[in-house]
Amino acid sequence: MINTFEQQFRSYSHIAGEIPCNLESGKFITVERISPLKIYSLGFQPAKFIPEIPRWFIQKYADPAFTILDPFCGSGTTLLEAIQQNISAYWLDYHPLSRLICQVKTTVFSPQEIFEATTQIIEKVSTQKFAPSTINFSNKDFWFQQPVQEGLELLREQILLAESSLQPLLWLAFASTVRKTSNMNDGMILAARRSHIEKIPIRSRSDVFQYFQHYVKQSVEAFVEWNPFLKNFKAKIQQLSSQDARQLPELLKVDAIITSPPYINAIDYVWASKFELHWLGLVNSNQERLNLYSKEIGTERIPKQGCKELGKTGYLPLDQLIEEIYYGKKYQATSGQNQLRSRVVYQYFMDMKLHFLQSLQVLKQGGYYCFSVGDVSNICGVEIPVASLLSEIACDLGFNKIFNFNLLLKNRRLNVPRNVNWAGTIKHDTIIVLEKIN
Numbered sequence: 001m002i003n004t005f006e007q008q009f010r011s012y013s014h015i016a017g018e019i020p021c022n023l024e025s026g027k028f029i030t031v032e033r034i035s036p037l038k039i040y041s042l043g044f045q046p047a048k049f050i051p052e053i054p055r056w057f058i059q060k061y062a063d064p065a066f067t068i069l070d071p072f073c074g075s076g077t078t079l080l081e082a083i084q085q086n087i088s089a090y091w092l093d094y095h096p097l098s099r100l101i102c103q104v105k106t107t108v109f110s111p112q113e114i115f116e117a118t119t120q121i122i123e124k125v126s127t128q129k130f131a132p133s134t135i136n137f138s139n140k141d142f143w144f145q146q147p148v149q150e151g152l153e154l155l156r157e158q159i160l161l162a163e164s165s166l167q168p169l170l171w172l173a174f175a176s177t178v179r180k181t182s183n184m185n186d187g188m189i190l191a192a193r194r195s196h197i198e199k200i201p202i203r204s205r206s207d208v209f210q211y212f213q214h215y216v217k218q219s220v221e222a223f224v225e226w227n228p229f230l231k232n233f234k235a236k237i238q239q240l241s242s243q244d245a246r247q248l249p250e251l252l253k254v255d256a257i258i259t260s261p262p263y264i265n266a267i268d269y270v271w272a273s274k275f276e277l278h279w280l281g282l283v284n285s286n287q288e289r290l291n292l293y294s295k296e297i298g299t300e301r302i303p304k305q306g307c308k309e310l311g312k313t314g315y316l317p318l319d320q321l322i323e324e325i326y327y328g329k330k331y332q333a334t335s336g337q338n339q340l341r342s343r344v345v346y347q348y349f350m351d352m353k354l355h356f357l358q359s360l361q362v363l364k365q366g367g368y369y370c371f372s373v374g375d376v377s378n379i380c381g382v383e384i385p386v387a388s389l390l391s392e393i394a395c396d397l398g399f400n401k402i403f404n405f406n407l408l409l410k411n412r413r414l415n416v417p418r419n420v421n422w423a424g425t426i427k428h429d430t431i432i433v434l435e436k437i438n
């Protein structure tokens with residue numbers, strides 16, 4: 001007997017390679033991807049979108065004089081497309097690790113200089129007896145063996161002495177080294193103390209140095225492929241001074257926004273990148289790391305006060321869902337979780353509303369807003385059709401919906417909410433194109 005998943009899967013159109021510009025609106029598709037350039041996989045970002053989405057948008061809607069913006073830039077997928085198609089792009093992201101990744105991917109690095117700097121670093125760290133102790137954060141000793149801590153400290157010390165123009169790439173290789181040499185199992189996204197953690201091998205300082213060399217080599221290989229694109233690129237990539245998509249510069253003017261906004265309650269990116277944030281010195285204390293949550297749209301870590309109050313967005317279908325979560329009509333969670341999650345949903349849509357208002361200000365007349373978002377989110381048993389709700393809010397503010405399609409996600413490692421039965425629910429990304437009408 002064919003189960004629901006298979007039935008649904010068969011009804012999708014399967015596309016090999018690029019999403020065609022003449023795709024009909026409203027389609028459900030899967031994409032069999034051709035191997036992307038290595039540069040795409042550099043940098044830790046648990047919710048990347050596939051480059052075929054911004055590529056499709058640029059090919060369908062943009063002309064060479066276009067300027068685009070990605071206000072939730074993540075690992076810079078949109079920027080890589082802009083560079084390959086020679087159009088100008090602005091970008092921002094509140095998360096310091098994302099900003100580092102985007103800076104690296106938009107800079108030319110000389111493989112020769114990187115190798116020379118790495119050789120020097122390895123020579124220095126290998127002969128050093130004493131390792132400083134400069135980095136501190138909660139549970140450091142649980143997640144990092146003593147020789148690993150020493151190895152990381154020594155590498156840090158030397159990267160800080162390296163030529164400043166080479167440092168961003170070295171830091172990115174260091175970030176991968178931190179994740180790999182921690183006591184997390186491969187594939188784990190969150191550093192949570194769980195009983196099923198597999199035994200981790202005993203590691204030495206030199207293991208740390210070898211991993212660092214490995215990740216530098218990987219980055220250099222990516223840049224050997226990528227540098228020619230950067231060198232041929234005639235337009236401009238510019239990071240905005242704003243680090244919050246709810247506050248865009250007043251004077252900015254763009255033809256299109258292409259982005260994948262955060263999901264509600266999906267991946268705790270601050271927690272997921274805790275080790276990198278501390279070891280790279282992107283935050284200087286636990287409190288500084290926790291402060292990042294106040295900048296993050298979609299976070300579950302919102303102040304407890306205010307949660308008791310039932311949030312009202314003014315959009316009737318959304319408010320009904322928020323109320324269902326609040327009163328636990330589908331699922332009664334323990335210790336105030338219904339109220340908390342109801343507030344998280346309320347806050348997410350209010351933040352996105354603020355972001356849409358700002359987007360209308362920076363978009364030129366007739367400009368486009370293309371977004372891709374995971375649909376549907378399930379919060380306390382209540383299904384939230386995120387894409388259509390976002391689209392409804394945007395259209396109420398001054399956009400017109402002109403195109404949409406749905407893309408089946410395979411092997412997407414999302415943090416699926418506990419105690420929720422997903423059976424029979426097919427998860428896909430919804431891509432929506434809006435046009436500014438006034």
Ligand SMILES: C[S@@+](CC[C@H](N)C(=O)[O-])C[C@H]1O[C@@H](n2cnc3c(N)ncnc32)[C@H](O)[C@@H]1O
Pocket residue numbers: 045047048049050071072073074075076077078092093094095098243244245246259260261262263269295296297298
């Ligand atoms: C789904 S990810 C984007 C992934 C990206 N498209 C890629 O392919 O790598 C969403 C991004 O939104 C960022 N973000 C969350 N809240 C933000 C805010 N208030 N302002 C700017 N960026 C924010 C997160 O740091 C994350 O990088």
